[in-house]
Amino acid sequence: xxxxxxxxxxxxxxxxxxxxxxxxxxxxxxxxxxxxxxxxxxxxxxxxxxxxxxxxxxxxxxxxxxxxxxxxxxxxxxxxxxxxxxxxxxxxxxxxxxxxxxxxxxxxxxxxxxxxxxxxxxxxxxxxxxxxxxxxxxxxxxxxxxxxxxxxxxxxxxxxxxxxxxxxxxxxxxxxxxxxxxxxxxxxxxxxxxxxxxxxxxxxxxxxxxxxxxxxxxxxxxxxxxxxxx
Amino acid sequence: xxxxxxxxxxxxxxxxxxxxxxxxxxxxxxxxxxxxxxxxxxxxxxxxxxxxxxxxxxxxxxxxxxxxxxxxxxxxxxxxxxxxxxxxxxxxxxxxxxxxxxxxxxxxxxxxxxxxxxxxxxxxxxxxxxxxxxxxxxxxxxxxxxxxxxxxxxxxxxxxxxxxxxxxxxxxxxxxxxxxxxxxxxxxxxxxxxxxxxxxxxxxxxxxxxxxxxxxxxxxxxxxxxxxxxxxxxxxxxxxxxxxxxxxxxxxxxxxxxxxxxxxxxxxxxxxxxxxxxxxxxxxxxxxxxxxxxxxxxxxxxxxxxxxxxxxxxxxxxxxxxxxxxxxxxxxxxxxxxxxxxxxxxxxxxxxxxxxxx
Numbered sequence: 001x002x003x004x005x006x007x008x009x010x011x012x013x014x015x016x017x018x019x020x021x022x023x024x025x026x027x028x029x030x031x032x033x034x035x036x037x038x039x040x041x042x043x044x045x046x047x048x049x050x051x052x053x054x055x056x057x058x059x060x061x062x063x064x065x066x067x068x069x070x071x072x073x074x075x076x077x078x079x080x081x082x083x084x085x086x087x088x089x090x091x092x093x094x095x096x097x098x099x100x101x102x103x104x105x106x107x108x109x110x111x112x113x114x115x116x117x118x119x120x121x122x123x124x125x126x127x128x129x130x131x132x133x134x135x136x137x138x139x140x141x142x143x144x145x146x147x148x149x150x151x152x153x154x155x156x157x158x159x160x161x162x163x164x165x166x167x168x169x170x171x172x173x174x175x176x177x178x179x180x181x182x183x184x185x186x187x188x189x190x191x192x193x194x195x196x197x198x199x200x201x202x203x204x205x206x207x208x209x210x211x212x213x214x215x216x217x218x219x220x221x222x223x224x225x226x227x228x229x230x
Numbered sequence: 231x232x233x234x235x236x237x238x239x240x241x242x243x244x245x246x247x248x249x250x251x252x253x254x255x256x257x258x259x260x261x262x263x264x265x266x267x268x269x270x271x272x273x274x275x276x277x278x279x280x281x282x283x284x285x286x287x288x289x290x291x292x293x294x295x296x297x298x299x300x301x302x303x304x305x306x307x308x309x310x311x312x313x314x315x316x317x318x319x320x321x322x323x324x325x326x327x328x329x330x331x332x333x334x335x336x337x338x339x340x341x342x343x344x345x346x347x348x349x350x351x352x353x354x355x356x357x358x359x360x361x362x363x364x365x366x367x368x369x370x371x372x373x374x375x376x377x378x379x380x381x382x383x384x385x386x387x388x389x390x391x392x393x394x395x396x397x398x399x400x401x402x403x404x405x406x407x408x409x410x411x412x413x414x415x416x417x418x419x420x421x422x423x424x425x426x427x428x429x430x431x432x433x434x435x436x437x438x439x440x441x442x443x444x445x446x447x448x449x450x451x452x453x454x455x456x457x458x459x460x461x462x463x464x465x466x467x468x469x470x471x472x473x474x475x476x477x478x479x480x481x482x483x484x485x486x487x488x489x490x491x492x493x494x495x496x497x498x499x500x501x502x503x504x505x506x507x508x509x510x511x512x513x514x515x516x517x518x519x520x521x522x523x524x525x526x527x528x529x530x531x532x533x534x535x536x537x538x539x540x541x542x543x544x545x546x547x548x549x550x551x552x553x554x555x556x557x558x559x560x561x562x563x564x565x566x567x568x569x570x571x572x573x574x575x576x577x578x579x580x581x582x583x584x585x586x587x588x
Contacts, residue, residue, distance in 0.1 A: 072254050096419065110469040120315070122313070122315040123317060123318075125278050125315070126300075126307070126309060126311060126315040126317075127317075127328070128302040128303055129276065129278075129302055129303075129305075129307045129309040129378075129381070129383075129387075130279065130303075130328060130329045130332055130377070130381045131303040131304075131306075131307065131333070131334075132303060132328075132332060133301075133303050136332075138383075140328075141317065144319045145317075145318070145319055147319075194531050
């Protein structure tokens with residue numbers, strides 16, 4: 001196996017940057033959303049849950065297509081940005097970042113929602129009587145008690161974003177350093193019949209995915225055991 | 231005083247407390263059958279349910295008014311849940327520190343000082359660095375009580391804290407709660423459906439049924455009615471006030487006051503209340519003259535104040551002891567007629583020492 005070319009390194013770095021930022025944004029956005037979904041009795045809860053889960057069933061091309069329309073130069077978001085003298089978001093890193101956030105959202109929201117829903121409400125009541133306000137309870141009780149759910153969300157979201165292809169292909173194309181992530185690079189290399197390079201990157205993704213999942217199961221088992229309610 | 235009138239609907243259950251007022255002092259027990267709304271009322275009083283309506287004030291401070299309510303963290307309430315509700319990700323020390331760290335500086339006082347002294351007070355000093363998931367049921371409740379105390383509450387609420395414990399842990403914790411309530415002078419609201427716990431702890435009893443407060447009685451008044459809801463299949467019960475004293479007689483302890491002295495035979499491991507003695511009416515016999523040759527150790531002069539027929543050919547005889555405390559005896563109607571018992575009559579109550587174990 002020969003060493004990686006600068007272009008391949010660029011694709012790997014871009015993929016890591018995209019997956020890392022996606023995970024970070026999703027954690028911040030999904031925590032309040034998952035809390036609301038876990039505890040709301042509102043009629044809106046089910047439609048919102050369905051909306052968040054759409055990427056699980058829709059072909060990535062459908063999401064990519066609609067995002068291309070909305071974020072492109074004629075779209076509601078892209079057009080507005082153009083009017084403000086900025087650049088539209090199709091075929092850009094920020095565009096595929098938005099696409100990744102939407103596409104991976106169910107993988108963050110679902111584990112968090114489950115973790116939040118299983119927290120014994122009496123623990124929160126007890127904390128309230130001990131003078132812990134809502135934010136205090138969230139940071140000092142809900143988050144530590146949800147750590148296995150948060151870990152699940154982080155690992156699955158990161159890995160899922162690394163494995164993303166369709167949305168990026170539709171929305172980002174293949175611009176080196178901007179939108180050409182590993183999965184796109186593999187596709188391009190295969191099209192160009194450069195099987196040696198395609199082999200290298202594919203093997204890296206395969207190894208990464210397996211090791212990530214392995215780590216996840218090992219850690220999850222250990223983190224969860226002392227937290228099992230008696 | 232704790233006064234108010236609260237309503238709360240939860241699913242199909244409706245709490246309509248009715249107007250109530252009772253002193254914020256000593257131990258007030260919420261008593262009633264399962265499902266009568268004790269826990270719902272306690273949650274409404276603590277403010278843990280946002281759907282609570284009505285009004286409530288605690289020692290003159292407004293806690294609830296129509297839909298407005300003082301947030302729970304500002305009410306200075308300590309709450310001990312049935313299952314302790316300890317934070318599983320923290321050690322025993324972590325749980326206690328969670329409470330101590332959040333006490334506003336204005337509420338610090340000397341009655342409850344450090345985590346270490348509180349831990350030894352509730353008997354968990356040796357467990358401070360353990361994970362709470364490794365504790366027994368009794369230990370968990372001790373930590374929960376210590377945690378509630380460390381938050382320096384103005385009101386201590388306990389929702390059936392003993393119901394999940396074995397009899398020995400139950401007896402030990404009853405004694406602990408009794409001692410803490412007297413020593414700290416923090417008013418306690420205690421939920422139970424066990425008459426025994428009422429008789430051990432209560433200063434007053436809040437009787438509940440079908441989601442409302444039926445009546446609020448002092449413990450002596452609650453026990454004075456022969457049909458009191460506190461009397462279960464064991465029949466009527468009297469609670470004598472006094473103190474536990476050492477006794478020279480082997481295997482026996484003494485209980486009483488200046489004019490009253492009873493001897494009890496303690497079972498191994500028993501933790502008797504230091505201030506109260508529970509006497510089942512069916513364990514009390516009566517005689518018109520003081521018997522001379524009988525194994526029964528306790529022979530107390532009494533005056534009969536009332537006779538109640540309690541069905542099945544039984545009579546509950548209400549008596550006064552020499553110091554004025556009421557004592558009830560349950561005897562057959564046959565015996566009552568044979569002895570020709572009447573109101574105002576002087577007689578002797580006989581109680582076997584082994585019947586006095588709790």
